[in-house]
Amino acid sequence: MTIHSMETEGLHHSILRIYGVVQGVGFRPFIYRLATALGLRGMVLNKGAFVEVEIIGTSEEIATFISRMSEELPPLARIDSIERTEGASGKSIDLSTFKIIESQVHATHGANIPPDIATCEACLAELFSDKDRRFNYPFLNCVDCGPRFTVIKNLPYDRSETSLACFPMCEDCGLEYENPADRRFHAEPTACPRCGPALWFEKGGYPELQQMHSSALKNHSSEDELTRAVLAIRSGSIIAVKGLGGFQLICDATNDDTVEKLRARKGREAKPFALMVSDLEAAQDFCYISPRESELLTCSARPIVLLNKKSNQDRISNQVAPTTNTLGVMLPYTPLHHLLLRETKLPLVVTSGNVSEEPIAAGNREALARLKAIADGFLLNNRDIVSRYDDTVCSIVAEKPMVVRRARGFAPQAVQLPYRAKLPMLAVGGHLKNTFCLVHDDKAYLSQHIGDLESIESTHFFNETLNDYIRLFKIQPRLIALDMHPDYGSSRIVSNWLARKDTPPFSVDLIEKVIPVQHHFAHVVSCMAENHIDDTVIGVAFDGTGYGTDGNIWGGEFLLCTLAKFTRIAALKPVKMPGGNSSIREPWRMALGFLVHVKNSAGRQRVLEGLVERFGEKLVSDVTSVANSSISPTTTSCGRLFDAVACLLGICDINQYEGHAAVLLQREAELFRNSQELPPSRRIGSEYSLTLKRRDPGASTAPWQPQPFLDIDTIELISDVLRDLAEGKSTGEISTRFHDWTATMILEVCKEIRDRQNLNTVCLSGGVFQNRLLLEMSILQLRNAGFKVYWNSQVPINDGGLSLGQAVAALSQLGMLEPRG
Numbered sequence: 083m084t085i086h087s088m089e090t091e092g093l094h095h096s097i098l099r100i101y102g103v104v105q106g107v108g109f110r111p112f113i114y115r116l117a118t119a120l121g122l123r124g125m126v127l128n129k130g131a132f133v134e135v136e137i138i139g140t141s142e143e144i145a146t147f148i149s150r151m152s153e154e155l156p157p158l159a160r161i162d163s164i165e166r167t168e169g170a171s172g173k174s175i176d177l178s179t180f181k182i183i184e185s186q187v188h189a190t191h192g193a194n195i196p197p198d199i200a201t202c203e204a205c206l207a208e209l210f211s212d213k214d215r216r217f218n219y220p221f222l223n224c225v226d227c228g229p230r231f232t233v234i235k236n237l238p239y240d241r242s243e244t245s246l247a248c249f250p251m252c253e254d255c256g257l258e259y260e261n262p263a264d265r266r267f268h269a270e271p272t273a274c275p276r277c278g279p280a281l282w283f284e285k286g287g288y289p290e291l292q293q294m295h296s297s298a299l300k301n302h303s304s305e306d307e308l309t310r311a312v313l314a315i316r317s318g319s320i321i322a323v324k325g326l327g328g329f330q331l332i333c334d335a336t337n338d339d340t341v342e343k344l345r346a347r348k349g350r351e352a353k354p355f356a357l358m359v360s361d362l363e364a365a366q367d368f369c370y371i372s373p374r375e376s377e378l379l380t381c382s383a384r385p386i387v388l389l390n391k392k393s394n395q396d397r398i399s400n401q402v403a404p405t406t407n408t409l410g411v412m413l414p415y416t417p418l419h420h421l422l423l424r425e426t427k428l429p430l431v432v433t434s435g436n437v438s439e440e441p442i443a444a445g446n447r448e449a450l451a452r453l454k455a456i457a458d459g460f461l462l463n464n465r466d467i468v469s470r471y472d473d474t475v476c477s478i479v480a481e482k483p484m485v486v487r488r489a490r491g492f493a494p495q496a497v498q499l500p501y502r503a504k505l506p507m508l509a510v511g512g513h514l515k516n517t518f519c520l521v522h523d524d525k526a527y528l529s530q531h532i533g534d535l536e537s538i539e540s541t542h543f544f545n546e547t548l549n550d551y552i553r554l555f556k557i558q559p560r561l562i563a564l565d566m567h568p569d570y571g572s573s574r575i576v577s578n579w580l581a582r583k584d585t586p587p588f589s590v591d592l593i594e595k596v597i598p599v600q601h602h603f604a605h606v607v608s609c610m611a612e613n614h615i616d617d618t619v620i621g622v623a624f625d626g627t628g629y630g631t632d633g634n635i636w637g638g639e640f641l642l643c644t645l646a647k648f649t650r651i652a653a654l655k656p657v658k659m660p661g662g663n664s665s666i667r668e669p670w671r672m673a674l675g676f677l678v679h680v681k682n683s684a685g686r687q688r689v690l691e692g693l694v695e696r697f698g699e700k701l702v703s704d705v706t707s708v709a710n711s712s713i714s715p716t717t718t719s720c721g722r723l724f725d726a727v728a729c730l731l732g733i734c735d736i737n738q739y740e741g742h743a744a745v746l747l748q749r750e751a752e753l754f755r756n757s758q759e760l761p762p763s764r765r766i767g768s769e770y771s772l773t774l775k776r777r778d779p780g781a782s783t784a785p786w787q788p789q790p791f792l793d794i795d796t797i798e799l800i801s802d803v804l805r806d807l808a809e810g811k812s813t814g815e816i817s818t819r820f821h822d823w824t825a826t827m828i829l830e831v832c833k834e835i836r837d838r839q840n841l842n843t844v845c846l847s848g849g850v851f852q853n854r855l856l857l858e859m860s861i862l863q864l865r866n867a868g869f870k871v872y873w874n875s876q877v878p879i880n881d882g883g884l885s886l887g888q889a890v891a892a893l894s895q896l897g898m899l900e901p902r903g
Contacts, residue, residue: 094138094139094140094141094144095136095137095138095168095169096136096137096144096166096167096168097134097135097136097166097167097168097169098134098135098136098137098148098164098165098166099129099132099133099134099164099165099166099167100132100133100134100135100161100163100164101131101132101161101162101163101164101165101194102159102160102161102162102163102194103158103159103160103194103196103495104132104133104159104160104161104194105128105133105193105194105195105196105237105238105239106195106196106230106234106239106270107156107157107158107159107196107225107226108156108158108159108225108226108267108268108269109133109155109156109159110126110127110128110133110182110268111182111225111262111267111268112154112155112156112159113126113133113135113151114126114180114181114182114262114267115262115263116147116150116151116154117135117137117147117180118180118262120139120143120146120147120150121139121143122137122138122139122143122144122147122180123137123138123139123178123179123180124136124137124138124180124181125180125181125182125183126180126181126182126183127182127183127184127185128185128237128238128239128240129185129238130185130193130237130238131193131237132193137180148164156225156226157226157382158196158199158226158382160194162194162498182268185238185239185240193237193554193555194495194496194525195230195231195234195237195239195494195495195554195555196230196231196495197230197231197383197490197491197492197493197494197495198228198229198230198231198232198326198327198415198490198491199226199227199228199230199382199383199491200227200382200383200384200413200414200415200416200491201222201223201227201228201414201415201416201417201420202224202226202227204224204226204265205222205223205224205226205227205228205417206417206420208222209222209417209420209421210420210424215254215274215275216274216275218304218305218308218421219273219274219275219278219304219417220281220304220308220416220417220418220421220463221273221278221279221417221418221463221465222273222274222417223269223271223272223273223417224265224266224269224272225265225266225267225268225269226265227382228269228271229271229326229465230271231469231471231493231494232326232327232467232468232469232470232471233245233246233271233465233466233467233468234468234469234554235247235468236553236554237554239270240270241270241271244270244271244468245465245466245467245468246270246271246272246273246278246465249273249277249278249279249465250277251272251273251277252274252276252277254274254276255272255273255274255276255277255278258272259272275303275304278465279463279464279465280304280307280463280464281304281307281308281418281461281462281463282307282461282462282463283307283308283310283311283314283459283460283461283462284450284459284460284462285458285459285460286450286454286457286458286459286460307461308418308421308422308425308461309425310459311323311422311459311461312422312425312426314458314459315332315333315334315422315426315428315430316334316426316428318333318334318337318339318340319333319340319458319459320332320333320340320343320344320347320456320457320458320459321333321457321458321459321460321461322435322443322449322453322456322457322459322460322461323418323422323435323460323461324446324449324460324461324462324463324467325416325418325419326415326416326467326490327442327444327467327469327470327471327472327489327490327530328434328435328442328443328444328467328470328471328472329434329435329436329442329443329444329449329453330432330433330434330435331344331348331431331432331433331434331435331453331456331457332422332430332431332432333430333431334426334428334430334431335355335357335398335399335402335428335429335430335431336397336398336399336428336429337399338399338400338401341355341399341401341402341431342401344431344433344456345401347455347456348433348436348437348438348456349437349438350433350438350739351738351739352404352405352738352739352742353405353438353738353739353742354402354403354404354405354406354408354409354410355402355403355410355431355432355433356386356410356411356412356431356432356433356473356475357398357402357403357409357410357411357412357429357430357431357432358411358412358413358414358419358423358429358430358431358432359411359413359423359429359430360413360414360420360423360424361413362376362379362380362413364429365379365389365411365413367392367395367397368391368392368395368397368398368409368411368429369389369390369391369392369395369409369411370389370390370391370392371389372478374478374481374482374483375387375389375478378476378478378483379411379412379413380413381491382491383474383490383491383492384412384413384414384415384491385412385473385474385475385476385485385490385491385492386410386411386412386473386474386475386476387410387411387412387475387476387477387478388408388409388410388475388476388477388486388854389408389409389410389411390407390408391403391407391408391409397429398429402431405742405745405746405749406745406748406749407748407749407752407753410475412432412473415490415491418461419432432473434472434473435449435453435457436452436453437452437456438739439533439534439536439537439540440452440533440537440539440540441470441532441533441539441540441542441543442470442471442472443470444467444470445466445467446460446462446464449462468550469530469547469550470543470546470547471489471490471493471530471531472487472489472490472530472531473487473489473490474487474488474489474490474491474492475487477854479854479857479858479861479873479875480857480858480861480862482875483875484873484874484875484879485874485875485876485877485878486852486878486879486880486882487515487531487878487882488517488528488530488531488877488878488882488883489530489531490530492530493528493529493530493531494527494528494529494530494551494554496525496526496527496528497525497526497527497528497611497612497876497877497886498524498525498526499521499524499525499526499611499614499890499902500524500614500616500902501524501616501899501900501901501902502523502524502899502900502901502902503521503522503523503524503893503898503899504893504898504899504900505560505561505594505893505898506520506521506522506557506558506559506560506561507519507520507521507559507560507561507562507563507889507892507893507898508520508521508548508557508559508561508562508563508588508889509521509562509563509564509599509885509886509888509889509892510562510563510564510565510572510573510575510576510885510888511532511565511572511881511882511884511885511888512565512570512572512601512881512884512885513534513535513536513565513567513570513571513572513881514534514535514740514881515531515533515534515849515878515880515881515882516531516532516533516534516535516540516544516571516572516881516882516885517529517530517531517532517878517882517883517884517885518532518544518547518548518551518572518885519885519886519888519889520551520552520555520557520559521889521890521893522555522557524902526611526886526889526890527551527555527557528877528883528885528886529547529548529551529885530547531878531882532544532547534571535570535571535572535575536571540571541571541575544571544572544575545575545584545586545587548586548587549587552587552588553587557588558588558589558592559588559592559593560592560593560594561593561594561595561596561597561892561893561896561898562576562593562595562596562597563596563597563598563599563885563888563889563891563892563893564576564596564597564598564599564888565598565599565601565604565629565884565888566598566599566600566601566629566631567601567628567629576596580593580596595896597892597895597896599887599888599891599892600628600629600630600631600648601625601628601629601630601636601884602621602623602625602628602630602636602637602639602641602848603621603623603641603643603648603887603891604884604887604888604891605621605623605625605628605847605848605883605884605887606619606621606622606623606641606643606648606845606847606887607643607645607886607887607888607890607891607894608847608874608877608883608884608886608887608890609621609845609846609847609872609873609874609879609883609887610643610645610845610872610887610890611645611886611887611890612874612875612876612877612883612886613845613872615843615845615872616644616645617644617843618642618643618644618839618841618843619642619643619841619843619844619845619872620640620641620642620643620832620835620836620839620841620843620844620845621639621640621641621642621643621648621844621845621847622639622640622641622828622832622844622845622846622847622848622860623637623639623641623847623848624637624638624639624720624721624846624848624849624850624851625637625719625720625721625848625849625850625880625881626666626719626721626722626740626741626849626850627666627717627719627721628719630650630718631650634656634715634716634717634718635659635715635716635717635718635719636653636717636718636719637654637717637718637719637720637721637722637848637850638653638654638718638719638720638723638794639652639653639718640652640653640792640831640832640835642835642839642841643845644894645890645891645894645899646891646894646895647895650791651791651792651835652774652791652792652793652794652831652834652835653718653791653792653793653794654718654719654720654723654793654794654796655718655775655793655794655795655796655797656716656717656718657672657675657676657679657716657717657722657796657797658675658678658708658709658710658714658715658716659671659672659675659714659715659716659717659722660672660674660675660705660706660708660709660714661705661708661714662714662715665722665725666722666725666737667736667737668735668736668737669725669726669728669729669734669735669736669737669743670693670696670697670729670735670736671705671709672722672723672725672726672729673689673693673725673726673729673730674693674702674705674706674709675709675714675722675726676726676796676797676800677689677690677706677709677800678706678709678710679797679800680797680800680801680804681801683801683804683805683808684804684808685803685804685805685806685807685808686804688807688808689729689730689804689807690702692732696735697735720824720848720850721741721744721849721850723796724743724744724747724850725737725743725744726800727747727800727803727816727817727820728743728744728746728747729743730800730803730804730807731747731750731803731807731813731816731817732813733746733747733750733813734746734747740849741849741852744850744853747817747820747821748817748821748853748854748855748856750813750814750817750818751814751817751818751820751821751855752855753814754812754814754815754817754818755818755855757814760818765822765826766815766818766819766822769819769822769823769826770798770799770802770803770819770820770822770823771795771798771799771801771802772794772795772798772799772823772826772827772830773794773795773798774792774793774794774795774830774831774834775792775793775794775795776791776792776793777791777793778791792831792834794827794831799820799823802819803816803819803820806819821853821855821856821859822859824856824860825856825859825860825863826863828846828860828863828864829860829863829864829867832844832864832867832869833867836869842868842869842870843869843870843872844864844869844870844871844872845872845873846860846861846871846872846873846879847873847874847879847883847887848879848880849879849880849881851873851879852879852880857873857879861873
């Protein structure tokens, strides 16, 4: 925290502008109580981007106030900086006491809007106390918890600017709201059964919506409606429940038939579902939980945390997460979740209310229309969702929390940058796992997870969310950054803006420049930005697909990077992708792309015979011919290498979701390592062949002298895998050796680059590093070799973090970054 004093004379009348997380976290009531306790006069008001405090007292009292303010903050508040001016503000307000006065709307760029916050212990005590007037009320909250981002329409954060504005407070709630000693003093979303939102239950379809809405409010209690939903869940039904940021599909996680039914209806054949349990003790029945994982599970964000399954648990249906050794577990974060878990007495599947890969449903009518083929019933409410968002997914990597999907509990809080942008920037992200990023001054506002831009609905969600951020933060972009790939959904959105085919929520006429940023460079810069690195680094960017500067598909890249420029210095040796994009969905095609380069062997013949048996001789022959021709695109993708090896081992021919083959390969390696009790640092048996072939890189426009480019030979690796197959080694052992090879390859290439370039900092990024086993092995080996190692943790390591890297790289290329004062 820094304090900037504009005047230094020791007057007894000070004005403080306080920046940070000071909206929606009980900050103004806290200031009121502190000032009153110290006998200070003055006022506090919300100005959108900051909170202003005017205080009158002795210099010692004011110093004590500032010190205690910083030390005794509310749990969810954070002060980034304080600007102090001496002298009266000139407002004609009676300052004979200390007051909270009405908010004043100023430009809100620079504001930190809090995310939604899990129910606090004090509210839980009221929820379960039959003597409390909010007993069993599913919408209770206070200044320390409850909805924030999902109900805020505009700043400053006052009730009139939220979706609770249509619920006038009853007398009791009003008294609490006005009482400085009360936990609900200026708690904007506060409500109770008399004056707040209500639940009602429907068995599906449209016809009774309006009638049931009315009767729910007038003739039914939320408790009665909740009971109907609970009985439905216990009987094996799938219920769509309106939550904080959208609808969730909920069912009994112990019922195989119900979970299989949910998979079939949702169109989600294999991708894991999330599990919600009542508390840590319940989670420990099914999973191993480390102290760091426990902290993450119980933090105020309450994310989904990826935990290792206990092999001997037999209560959770195997259909919940059939392809992994982990369960995505979260604890309840709303009063409604707590009530559902208490009443059902079941662990619950809680997954996004959508058909797979579509945006989450947010409105009642929208949910009834979109989810009617999935849900057997709907638990609705009449509190509008202003901004929709999914649950956040996290894991612990090398004892450090890592965000895999950034949404509820994290967005829209800014990522603090170590420099300032001279012009506001919008970066529109990638095509898959899309997010966008707005940069103003030293703050990067990364959107919540939007998803894959492969449908009209997803594009609409992108535009809707961008409109929310522009409205809340009042940022007019002057620059736009995007991926180099012209056919990405995000690139097409920008093209349509510039061609005036679509209208964005800002003035296109004020856009000065549009900057394409190479995909893997953006990955590395995202890691550099969040870790506050501005030196030259070795960037390791491993993913499935990214458009290269040579027009080919990259994905197994070693880059020398500054924030502004990069040189590609090593990569996996290119191989053919027979069928182009079809190879991404069908790993067996990638396997053939490698096999055409391998000499005859027993293992090769065995694999080919298996492919002919599964896909037919003609199709295999046709795809082999394509792989041998010049019409197939080539790729250096590490993700496609994982796909090919998974197919060779017979564990995945068709990807049911992005990364499916790699997940199965990781599972095999983890099961084998666990069975052999192998620590991450331990390799097994003989190593697979690793050959680095040097070639002339051609002309270089980067700031480094051209170096011999390193081609990393993967054909010898595939030959070794086929040899082990022929020798009868298990899929688990081969997968383990493959992971060992990949981590060792990363180490050896980085060492080669260090020797030539005298660089010792490595940044790991890209979707392949969602593989926790590979990431932890790579971190450990690199650290043991003396490297400083960084990876994404605040923003997703996959394409969900791409927009941050695009924004910072484009600003740096244009000379639009300056040191933060």
